[in-house]
Amino acid sequence: MAHNEGKDQEVHFVGDSRVQVNKNRPVPKDYSEFPGKTEAFFPNFLLKEWMVGVVVLVGFMALVLSEKPPLGQQADPTNTSFLPVPDWYFLFLYELLKFKWASGPFVVLGTVVVPGLLFGGLFLAPWLDRGKDRRPFKRPVTTGIALLTLVAIVTLTWVAWDEHEKQLASQPKGTSEDAKIVHPEDPAYEIYKNNACVNCHGQKLEGLQGPALRGIGDAYTPEEIITIMDEGKGQMPAGMFQGTEEEKRQLAEWLAKQDPPKEEKEQQ
């Protein structure tokens, strides 16, 4: 199709590199000047490119079918405990703003100067790197700067992601203001009130300086709760529970029974 053999058809060759010629305009090199085997774009090469596309499409659809797109709870502007995180390709810019030299009074460095240098440099690359050489090794300065920037971007993204995961893990899990205290008649509640727990987590498990414990049972097993009592967590120091081992176990088992209400569980 790409080459016309028959002479009985009306054919116009227009606008291709094989068509002449306006001396004032830049005419691209004819591909016959390149060494090696050229191939017609349509349909030969396009078919091969489509095969690459199909392979990518299969991989992509496998991802789509195996990973459900996430949808969190409906936006609640009064929620103060939500950890904001941008999409992954903005993380490096976000992390940049956490450096001391790029935040607070120097925030202009993080928001304008460094991104400006990065994107401005990229934008003007053809005029900053004017040499004739195209091979990366023949222009070490350009290649070096680019590689360093790449490493910086990957590192910043990784650090930001890691930090976000850690913050998420240290957030109080499974607690809920709507949850009721389960089994308030249990003697473990008395143990709770007679220990240091009550000072930070509140008389009714509602949370004071420490997080609320209502509904905590959804997130932890009794063993995990004992570990937290022994080793502390976040701002909570280690060894806060000073009762006997028996009391500790009783309390942990009672706390593990604190489940959030049903309909909320279904939403999560």
Place this chain on the structure above:
Amino acid sequence: MLKTAYEWLDRRLDITPMWRDIADHEVPEHVNPAHHFSAFIYCFGGLTFFIVVIQILSGMFLTMYYVPDIENAWKSVDYLQNEIAFGHIVRGMHHWGASVSIVMLFLHTLRVFFTGSYKHPREFNWVIGMLLFFTMLGLGFTGYLLPWDNKAYFATKVGIEIAASVPVVGSFIATFLQGGEIVGAQTLARFFALHVFFLPAALLGLMGAHFFLIRKQGISGPL
């Protein structure tokens, strides 16, 4: 039969030159993975275009159910994902396609950069490519808010706060994006407009220019 129909049409509309302009050119050996496997790095531009087409199509179907209003935005996304037949697949394609298109675009940029293909006479096409990159980032930023869940809301809030901290123009950018005192109804409406009308229009225009120039100048020669 098909050939006769084509010729009948061609005699009247002269369509041959149109598709010849677009499709009839030779592809040199050094970009053809069939000849050198390492030439697969030249595929990323085409794959970016492919994913963008997926984004446009899946996005068109999403707007059939999506409601850009703070009361119903989250509910409509929840509905189209969980109640509509194949809704989770269409939304999944749009959600993951956003990330994949950024990855492909990034790989394409790296290929062009490290093969020095932005050099004379292709400087201008590189600049258009960078504008395309920013348009895609803008699409990512505005699209992130539309599901109106907590993640979307607070990421946008922080993003606009960061924009507002830019000296001199910061407050103007923030007002332009936010459309009011808080991230709220007006923000959602204008992010929707930007995401669905303004930025795609810019994207299509820039892509047209990008492809026009690559046909005009040809792909860069072998290293």
